[in-house]
Amino acid sequence: MIVTQDLEVRVGARTLLNAPGQHLRVQPGDRIGLVGRNGAGKTTTMRILSGETEPYGGQVVRSGEIGYLPQDSKEGDIDQSARDRILSARGLDQLRSSMDRQQELMESGTDAQRDAAIGKYSRLEERYSALGGYEADSEAARICDGLGLPQRILDQPLKTLSGGQRRRVELAQILFAATAGSGRSQTTLLLDEPTNHLDADSIHWLRGFLQKHEGGLIMISHDVELLNDVVNKVWFLDAVRGEADVYNMTWKKYLDARSTDEARRRREKANAEKKADALRKQAAKLGAKATKAAAAKQMIARADKMIDALDEVRQEDKYAAITFPEPAPCGKTPLFAKGLTKMYGSLEVFVGVDLAIDRGSRVVVLGFNGAGKTTLLKLLAGVERTDGEGGLVSGHGLKIGYFAQEHDTIDQNATVWENAVNACPDSGEQDLRGLLGAFMFTGEQLNQPAGTLSGGEQTRLALATLVSSRANVLLLDEPTNNLDPQSREQVLNALRTYTGAVVLVTHDPGAVQALEPERVIVLPDGDEDLWSDAYMEIVELA
Template identity: 35%
Template structure:
C-alpha cells in the first residue's frame, strides 16, 4: 500500500532520520512512536506531501484515498458541526451545496432546462460518491465522539478548541478513506469517546498509521510499531507492550556487543602500541591497523530523557479529607437557561484514598473538582475540606494562568518565595528544563512543556491533597509512567480525572462515578470498577 525507502530528512539544520525504510500494507494498524522532536509529525507531513524528503522515496498509488488528522485543525467556521464533517469530502460538500441552491431556486419559481440538467448530473454524482450515506455516517461519527444529535446543528465556531478537534477528527473518519494518518487522535477525548474510537478503528477496513500517548489505546489497536529516534527509523512487529520489551532486549544485546567490541579493540590497540616500533612485527602491526580502520564502531545511543521526580513528603491531614453533602450544580447558559450538571452528590474521601472521578462526558467531573478546590460554588449543598488539608490543583486549564511573558525560571520563582535558586534549578532540571531552557519564555512552550511546568510548580509547595484534572494531557508515554510511579509513592490523598485507562488502572484505589443522579462510590481499583459495571 505505502512503501518508504531510504528516507532522509533534515529540518532546521537538524537530521531527523537517515536512510529509513518501512512498509504499511492494506488494512494494517501501525503505531508511530518516538520522543518529542524526533520527527513524527514531519513523517506524516512527508507522506501526505506537505513536505519533501531530502533523499529517498515514499510510494503509493495516486488513486489511494488518504486522509490526515493533525493537531493543527485550522479555522473552522461558517457551517454547522454536521455540515463541517460532510464537507470533509470537498467534492461531496460542493455537490450538496449546489443541489440545495438549485432546489431552492426551483422552489422560488426559477426554472430552466439547464438548471434541471445540472441538478440531475449533480444528484447522479452525489449518489455515486455515497453522498446520501454521508450525512448518516457524519452524524454517527459525531455522536460516537461525544457530540450528540441535538448539538450537531450548532455553528462550528460556537464549540471550544477541544470540541473542534473532535469535529476535525470526525471529518476524517466519516470519509472512510483507504489510509488514515492520525497525530494524537485521543487528545481531548474522554474515556467513552476513546473506547468508541478504538472500536471504530478495529472495524475499519483501511490502514491506519498513528501516534498516541495513550498506551492502552495503542495496545488495543496496533500490530506493528515504527520508531523514530536517534536519526533512525526502526520497525517492530507487535503492539506497544511488545515494542517496549523488544526494544529493551535489543538495547541490552547492543550494549553487550559494544562491550565485546571495546574489549577486542583495546586488545588490538595494546598490541599495536607494544610492537609498533619493532621491525619484526611491522607486517602484523600494519595488518591490525588496517583491520581497525575497517571496523564499524557499535554506537549505543543514550536513553531518552523522561521527567524524574518524587512528591515531597506532605504534612499529615485529618482522616476525613473531603466531605460532600447533597452537592448540586446548575449553570446558567448565555441564553439565560438553567442547565443542571449534577445533584445529590454525597460522599466522603478518606486520607490516602486515590479516587478516580469518572462519568460520561458532561456529567460534571471537572466541575466537582472545581467545587472542592473552591474555584466555583455549589448551587446546593456543600463540600468541606478537612482539617490540615493543603490542596495542590492541576487542570488542563491551569496552563491558562501561566504568564506568557515570564521565563520558565521566573514563573516558578513567582510562585515560590522561600527556596534557593539552586533548589529551583534542580527542580526544573527534574522536569527536563535544563541550561538555557529555564530562560525560555512561557509563550513559546509546547503543551507538554507547560504541563511539566505546572507540575513543577505544584511540587514546590508540599500538599496532602492532589486534585488532578487530566494531568497526562500532552505528556508522552514515558513521562506518564514516571508520574504513575510518583503518585504510587505519594503519601497523601488524590482525586483524579483522566481519560488514560492505563494510568487510572495503575493509580486508583477507589472510583467515584458522577452522573446527574449524584455520585456512586466503588471501593477498589479502576479495573475492578470496569468489571463491576461490565465495561471494557
C-alpha cells in the same frame, strides 16, 4: 502518499531528526506506528508530514488526500453543530445549505429566480450525490456510534460538548472523510494519540476501522495493544541519535527484532573491546622497543579500527523523575463543595453536587463522556463558577494543585522557563532549574515556547509546576494521557506515594489502582459511594 527528501527536524537549537534521502515514505496499505520517548519529536514530525508546519531542512512531497488528527485539536466554529462539523469533511454541510436555499427560491421566487434555481439545484445535487451525500447521514451515524457519540448530541453546538466529546467529533470527521462513500478511501491518515478520551468499546471499533483502511496510516499511540493489532511498519525516533529507524514489520516482530539487535550489538561490542584491549596491551609491550615501534602502531590502529567498525549501541533513553509535592499542613477538611451546578444554556450538565475533600482523601470521579467530570474539576479548582447558589468553602491551609487534561494551566505563548517562574514565583532560580531538569527540561529547551512542546512534554511541564506548589489537594484530569509507558509508570508511582488529597478523573485503570481510592463520585447524578472493585468495570467505559 507521502515521501520525505533529506528531512531535518529541529526545535530551537535542538536537532530532533535527520532522515537523509527518501528515508521516510508512506504508501497505501502502510500502517505505521511512529514511536519514541516523549520529546523525541513524534508530534513535531507529524505536524511537518501533515503540512501544518515546515521542516528545518529538506522537503515533504504529498499526493492525494491527507486526514490529520493533531494531539491538541482545536475546532473552528464552536457554534457549529457536531453533525455539521462531521459532514464538513466532504463539504456536504455547505452543499446542503446551498441546496436548501435553491429549494426556497424554486418554491417562492420569481419565474426568473425559479428557472435559475432549478439549474443550480441540479448541479448542486449532482455534486452532493457524487460525494455520497444521500448515504452520508447513515455513514456518519455509524462512525459516531462506533466512537461512542450518542445521536442526541449530534445536533448540539460544539460549545456545549465536553472536551472528550469534541475530540471524538474531530476524529469522526476525519474518519468520515476517509470512508468508501467519500470516494477518498485512499486518504493518508495521520493520527496523533487517537485513543485519548475513547472508552474500551470505542477503541475496539477504531481498531477494526484502521485495520480495514485502504490508504496509508501513521499513528502515534501509547496504546500497545492497538499498535500490536494495527501496524505493519514501525518508525522509531531515537531521541539520542536524532535518527529514525524504519522497521518493515508488525509491532510484535519489531519489539523482538529490536531486542535481538540490541543484544547482538552489546555482545559484539563486549567481544571487540576485549580483543582491542588485548591488542593495546601487546602494543604497549612492543612499543618499549625501538625496533618494534612500527608493529605497535599497527596494533593500535587495528584496535581502533575494530571499535570504529562496530554498529552503534543505542544508549538508553532518559526519563523524567516525576514526583508530586510534599503537601503543606492543613485542617481536617481543606475543601468542601456544596451544591455545585453547571448548565450550558438550557442544557443541564449536573445539579447540586456535594463533595467534602478531607485531608489525605482519595476520590475518583466517574461518568460517561459529557457527564461533566472535567467541568467538576474546573469548578473545584476555581477555574469556572457554579451556576447555582452553591459554592466552595476553603478550609484551613488549603493549597490546590490543578492538572488540566487540555493543559489549560500552561501559557502556550510563554517559554518553558517563564511557565515555571509564573507557577512557582517564590522558588529560586537554582531550585527551578533543578526541578525542570528532573522533568527533563534543560539547556535550550528552557527557552522553547510551550506551544511547540509535544503533548507528553506539556504533561511533564504541567506536572513539574505542581511539585513546588506544596499542594495538599491535587485535582488531576487524565494525568497519564500522552505519556510514554516509562513516564506513565512514574506518574503511577507518584500517585501511590503522595500523602495529600487527590480527586482523580481518568480512563486509565492503572491510575485508579495506583491511587487506591476510598470514595467515588458518579456523574451526572453526583452520587457518592465508598469505593469497591465493582466500579473498576466502569473506569474504561467512563
